[in-house]
Amino acid sequence: MLKLHDFCNRALLRDIGIDPDIAAGIHPERLRRLCQEGARLTAQHVRTLQATRRRATLAATVLETIVTLTDDAVLMFDRLLGQMFRREQNSADTALKRDxxxxxxxxxxxxxxxxxxxxxxxxxxxxxxxxxxxxxxxxxxxxxxxxxxLIRPDAVDPVTVAATNYPVLRQVGPLFIASFTFGAVPACHTLARAVAIMRDLHLGRLKKLPPDTPVAFIRQAWRRAIGPGIPDRRVYEFCVLVELRDRLRAGDMWVEGSRRYRAVEQQLIPSPVFATMRAAGPLPIPAPDTASAWLDERRTRLARRLAEVERKAETDALEDVQLSLGKLRISPLKAVTPDEADSALAPLYAHLPAIRITDLLAEVDRWTGFSQCFTHLQSGRVADEPRAILTAVLADATNLGHKRMAEACDLVTQRQLSWLASWHLREETYGRALARLVNAQHTAPLAALFGSGTSSSSDGQNFLLDRRAQATGAVNPHKGAEPAVSFYSHVSDRYAPFHSTVISASASEAAQVLDGLLHHGADLHIEEHHVDGGGVSDHVFALCHLLGFRFAPRIPNIAARRLHLFNGIEPGPDIAPLVAGRIDEALIAAHWDDVLRLGTSIRTGVVSASIMLERLGSYPRANGLALALREIGRVERTLFTLDWIEQPEQRRRATRELNKGEAENALKRAIFFHRIGRIRDHALQAQTHRASALNLVAGAIVLWNTTYLQAARMHLASLGRSVPPDLLQHLSPLGWQHINLTGDYLWTDPDAPSSALRPLRQMHAVEGPAKP
The missing domain is CATH 4.10.860 (DNA Excision Repair, Uvrb; Chain A)
Known part of the structure; x- marks a missing residue:
């Protein structure tokens, strides 16, 4: 349930009376550092600060906490309504099974x-x-x-849901509306007026719903269920709250003082600044300045690709594809791994030495110095004992926690681990450490055989929540019936995990695709990105293209996805039944400036791609920017589909890269095994630390395996048993059977030289490779 004390805390902080505009002239990075310090300092430490610094720290912390509590309250309000619908659906399913x-x-x-x-x-x-x-x-x-x-309603019945959940709605709904100031676009003026009526009812200014109460915003399907006229107050308030949630998601309404739920206009680069950037040119996105130039180029390309595919279809020259009179069938991919690969690659893993996970991390740290990235928030100094930092990281990565890690390790105490986690383990330090491992992995000689280094993939991995943390999660019916969160991770074609974020298990993965490509910190030059069906949307196709990435997903049931062509391009008889409609060129041209402004705002980091994609995906159909971006995405999806049909290597490459990510998820599941792999942290920051640490430890294992597999390769070559290079591309550095992930976490060789590798295992009988 929504935590009512969050409203009280926010009100208390707001009553202090600090003007938010006092921070307007401070550099965002400096303000962020002050906020981070204020969140960690105790009252005793604050008193020791110089007066000016103390006031600045307290003011920055108060302002940031108000914003954080505002965002948290809106998010919890969103989840509360989602839980109501989920309970209603579960109740209907239970009744169906019972009857x-x-x-x-x-x-x-x-x-x-x-x-x-x-x-x-x-x-x-x-x-x-x-x-x-x-x-x-x-x-x-x-x-x-x-x-x-036995009759049950076909869809959610607002009358039933409102009646069942009214005690909670009555407690939370009016308080939520009274606690915030909402803004709205003109199209939502009836909903804004309904919100004002709810506020007046809560404050006692109104005793009942007035005769002119607006109802136009209520969904038509619900209007039929509710009946004509003004509905019952309980039902009306429920409809207001549900529509308010949806409009907050879309950005048609916003919360004053929020960061995540601001007006869309406030999240983009200001129009005058964008106009100046555009005049100075060029913009930091690879898109033409005018819509006509883009439309001409894509029209020419689409016409050419369509003709090429049709010619091959007419002569039955499409490999593993049957396309005739609108019936598209793509045969499943044949296995491309040679039969002799397993026997040829088995000796490599058989020679890897057995090692504890602690010693593996220490060895990788000696090679890369990644523990030095975990600097102190205030002083910027590295920790005196690198192994203590690695222990804190391992406590998060294995899901063991500080208390039990301190019991299993004789190096640090629980208090020391908590202090290190508070002052040294932060999102940016995890990012710098991971980038150092990724760079090392991409320069490893053997890794060059895994891929070109210019492709990547991303996928979500569900982790169930412990009972005490289930209120912060969501249920994805496609992945189970228990509340969970998802760690959405990006992996390069050289097996380096370079980004991870925590999202709701029920959230769209498509919104998270671009964040990892844009904000990873490593020396990567990703050109092509692959996702599975959950990461696909026309908006992602459009933004990936505008930002310079080739989006190449594996789309389930691609034969059912319709194509869109420009006016004047006439498809042949084989393609025509697959065409759903025409591209609205006028809509793209009318909103091209907005599209460029959006792309520039995302590229420069003014707003994250995930926030904008979530907003665009929730927009009402009347929003021009969302519709224009959808039209651009349809062009790019049509071009991609033609490539997918014609180029079997495109299909094989997408499957190969997605398989790498899925295999890496298996490794992460093996690492994150304590507490049966369930997360018990309530706070998003703590869950994010789990995901970041898990990514970091998986990256260290990948680098260690790659390094020692190369050593084993050279060893076998010296014995005259070289592994053919064409088979090495089928080698995976994700094995873990030789790594002790359990037991006591001891550090046994702190003084080993940084450049020396451990002796390889000498095998008389070759064993098979450790498979994820």
Whole structure:
């Protein structure tokens, strides 16, 4: 449930009276550092600060806390409504399972009765006698009464949901509306007025709903269920809260003082600044300055690619593809791994030395110095004992926690681990450490055989929540029935995990695709990115193209995805049935400036791609920017689909890269095994630390394996048993059977030289490779 004390805390901080504009002239990075310090300092430490610094720290912390509590309150309000709908759906499913025997009985009776009536009609028999023969009129009446009781609404019934959840809605809804100031675009003025009426009812200014209460914002399907006129107050308040949630998601309404739920206009580069950037040129995105130039180039390209695919379809020259009169069938990919690969690669893993996870991290740290990236927030100094930092990282990565890690390790205490986590382990330090491992992995000689270094993939991995943290999660019915969160991770084609973020298990993965490509900190030059079906949307196609990435997803049931062509391009008979419509060129041209401003805002980091994609995906159909971006995405998706049909290597490459990410998820599942792999942290920051640490440890294992597999390769070559280079591309550095991930976490070789590798294991009988 929404935490009511969050409203109280926010009100107390707001009553201090600090003007938010006092921070307007401070550099955002400096302000962020002050806020981070203020969140960690105790009252005793604050008193020791110089007066000016103390006031600045306190003011920055108060302002940041108000913003954070505002965002948290809106997010929890969103989740509360989601839980209500989920409970209603679960209740309906439970009733369906409970009554399935009776329902089946009524269906069987209907089938027998129908057969008897149809037979009587065809033969000219007595209809009444037919009914009597099957069930009898008295029994039929009882059966009808029982069947009527089994009727359930086809969709969510707002009247039922409002009645069932009114005690909670009555406690939270009016308080939520009274605690914030909302803004709205003109199209939402009726909803804004409804929100004002709810506020007046809560404050006692109104006793009941006025005669002119607006109802136009209520969904048409709900209006039919509610009936004409002004609905019951409970139902009306429920409809207001649900529509307010949806409009806050889309950005049509916003919360004053929020960071995440600001007006869309406030999140983009200011128009005068963008105009200046555009005049100075060029913009930091690879898109032409005018819509006509873009449209001409894409029209020419689309016409050419369509003609090439049609020519191959006519001559049956498409590999593993059948395309005829609109019927598209793509055969499943054949295995490309040679039969001799397993036997040729097995000796490499067989020679890897057995090692503890602690010693593996220490060795990788000696190679890269990644522990030095975890600097102190205030002083910027590195920790005196690198192994203590690694222990804190390992406590998060294995899901063991500080208390139990301190019991399993004789190096640090629980208090020391908590202090290190507070002052040294932060999102930016995790990012710098991971970037150092990624750079080392991409320069490893063997890694060059895994991929070009210019491709990547991303995927979400569900982690169930412990009972005490379940209120912060969501249920994804496609992935289980328990609350969970998802770690959405990006992996390069050289197996380096270079970004990770925590999202709701029910959130769209498509919104997270671009954040990892734009904000990873490593020396990567990603050109092509792959996702599975969950990461696909026309908006992602559009933004990836505008920002210079080739988006190459593996789309489930791609034959059902319709194509879109420009006016004047006429498809042949094989393609024509696949075409759904025409591209709205006028819409793209009308909003091209907005599209460029959006792309520039994302590229320069003014706003994150995930926030904008979530907003765009929730926009009402009337929003021009969202519709224009969808049209651009349709162009790019059509071009991609033609490539997918014609180029089998494109299909193989997408599958190969996505398989790498899925195999890396298996490694992460093996690392994150404590507490049965369930997360018990409530706070998003703590969950983010788990995800970042898990990514970091997985990256260290990948680098260690790659390094030692190269050493094993050279060793076998010296024995005259070289592994053919064409087989090495099928080697994966994700094995972990030789790594001790469990037991006591001891550090056994702190003084080993940084450049020396451990002796390889000498095997008389070759074992198979450790498989993820």
């Amino acid at each position: 399935r025997r009776n329902i089946n009985g009524k269906i069987r009776l209907l089938a027998r009765l129908g057969d008897a009536l149809l037979t009587a009609k065809v033969s000219g028999g007595d209809i009444g006698a037919a009914v009597e023969a099957v069930v009898g009129w008295d029994d039929l009446g009882r059966e009808v009464d029982e069947a009527r009781k």
